Every structure is written in C-alpha cells, then in structure tokens.
C-alpha cells in the first residue's frame with residue numbers, strides 16, 4: 105500500500121513528481137507506523153526534475169497569495185525586490201551558527217577576490233534574530249540553528265525565496281560539525297545518504313497527523329565532485345559515507361554524559377558499532393530534513409561536515425578552541441575550492 109501521497113504527486117501540470125512507495129508491511133491504512141520498518145529496503149523512489157534549473161515549490165496555495173512574507177528571514181515579496189537581490193545566486197551554503205556563516209561569507213569574499221581580509225559583511229536578515237544571511241558574490245551564506253525543526257523553517261523560507269527570485273541552477277551545501285564514527289577526529293565526511301537512528305534512508309514528516317516518508321539521498325555526482333576537490337587539500341582526510349541524523353545530541357546520539365541516561369556503556373558501543381557496520385561515518389542533527397526538502401524541491405544538495413571526535417572513543421568534545429576552530433575551517437576550505445573550480449577561478453595568491 106502506498107504511503108500517504110503528497111498532494112503534488114497527483115501530476116500537477118503533467119509533471120512527474122517524486123513518488124515514494126512503501127512495502128505493505130511498512131504502512132497501515134495510509135498512515136505509516138514509525139516503528140513498522142527495520143531495514144528500509146522496501147522503500148523505492150522515482151524522481152524527475154523539471155529540467156529548467158528553477159527551484160520547485162510544490163504548493164498551489166502560493167500562487168493565490170498576494171504577498172508572501174518570509175517571516176523568519178524578515179524578507180517578503182512586497183517589501184523586497186527578491187529577483188534583484190538574489191536572482192544571480194548560484195551557491196547557497198547553510199550551517200548552524202550565525203557567526204560561522206558570517207565568517208564563511210567573509211572567507212568567500214576573499215576567495216573570490218571581492219574584498220580584502222577582515223572586511224565586514226552585512227546581515228541581510230538583520231531585522232530578524234532567528235537566522236543570519238550574508239552574501240559574497242554568487243554565494244549566499246545562511247545560518248539554520250540546531251536541529252530539524254530549526255533547519256526546516258529556514259529551508260521552507262529559503263526555497264520560497266529562491267523561487268520568488270527566479271534563481272536557476274542553484275547548488276546548496278550544508279557545512280557543519282558532527283561526531284565521527286570510527287574515523288580520525290578532524291576528518292571531513294561528505295554525505296551520500298542521511299539515515300535515521302534506525303539507519304534507514306528516510307525522513308518522516310508529520311502532515312495533518314499522517315506520517316509522510318521522504319527519501320534522504322543526496323546528489324551523488326555532487327558528492328563525487330566534492331571528493332575530487334578534496335584531493336587538492338591533503339592536510340585532512342575526506343571521505344564519503346552515510347550520516348546519521350538524530351533529534352537529540354545526548355540520548356539520541358547514544359551519549360553517556362547527558363542529564364539522563366538509561367543504558368550501559370556496552371549497549372552504547374554495540375549501537376554505535378552497528379551504525380558503523382550500516383555505513384554510518386558521522387552523526388549530526390539536520391541532514392535528513394535538509395536532504396529530503398532539497399531533493400523534493402529540485403535542488404542539487406550536499407552535506408559536508410567535519411567530525412569533532414570519534415564517538416567510539418568518547419562522548420565529550422575536549423579539543424581546544426584553537427583545534428575546534430581549525431576543524432570548522434575544513435568544510436569551508438573544501439567548499440571554497442569547489443566554488444572556485446566551478447567558477448573557473450585559478451589561484452594567484
């Protein structure tokens with residue numbers, strides 16, 4: 105029996121939208137039981153994109169709205185000329201912390217030869233203290249906060265923004281931090297697929313009380329392109345692997361050091377080793393919602409996270425601020441190299 109159908113799957117405009125189907129054992133009367141599946145193998149998906157490079161919003165109500173207020177970004181279709189402000193954006197980089205995304209925009213300005221070192225960038229969303237947004241040439245740098253609810257709100261408004269601005273051929277990349285699994289701290293993981301805490305390649309969104317299941321596969325060609333760029337940066341290991349996305353940093357990631365913990369150290373290690381066996385190489389808190397939303401809206405997307413520790417060795421993040429700061433530069437350096445390459449820029453410094 106198919107999972108609850110997304111409204112746009114009814115074939116709006118004759119286009120074939122992504123279609124998710126589940127095996128009979130996984131769904132119950134159109135309502136998917138979150139615990140019904142253990143392997144995820146029965147889920148199949150067919151995807152076809154519109155092909156014109158535009159961002160797809162799949163909401164018929166939007167066309168009927170006289171004005172679209174992007175509340176959390178403090179932007180809107182009547183108050184701002186979105187095509188003039190953003191129409192030429194080609195790369196969107198998102199990350200948890202506003203300060204890190206500001207530093208990334210400044211870094212990109214230098215990398216693209218647009219400004220001198222240390223030159224400030226203005227927060228485009230200064231009227232809202234929820235998210236921060238900066239621009240460096242064709243690159244938009246936006247913070248998304250921590251966790252799925254926070255990144256989801258930002259992504260809905262960002263995707264509508266790219267749609268209203270008529271942006272074409274946008275590549276979107278989440279750069280962030282994570283806990284590693286069986287790999288050296290400071291490694292950079294490029295996600296091929298985000299998986300849930302049962303290692304299934306799916307994201308469950310509750311819509312009007314029904315669980316809608318969405319695929320969390322990321323763009324394979326983009327992941328390979330990023331891996332190829334990493335070969336020019338030999339100072340840290342970069343690899344492709346699955347990323348486990350959780351709803352919590354402590355119990356949800358099997359930590360022994362939260363305010364609550366009901367499991368033994370042995371149980372924790374057994375779980376993390378199973379995750380490793382399933383192909384998981386790092387753990388963070390946003391990739392599944394990010395992968396699912398971007399995929400459905402026709403955005404080529406990647407997740408590139410540095411690991412701050414090896415979770416098979418411990419739970420607490422004990423590296424010094426200097427070491428952590430340098431680790432956080434690593435995904436930024438890789439993305440800068442990727443964007444420069446895409447833009448055909450060669451190094452002169």
Ligand code: R2B
Pocket residue numbers: 200249250251280281282353388389390
């Ligand atoms: C990585 O780091 C944050 C938790 O410390 C969270 O946002 C994530 O995904």
Ligand code: URA
Pocket residue numbers: 281282283284353357387388389412
């Ligand atoms: N972010 C996470 O979500 N988990 C970690 O272990 C480290 C950073």
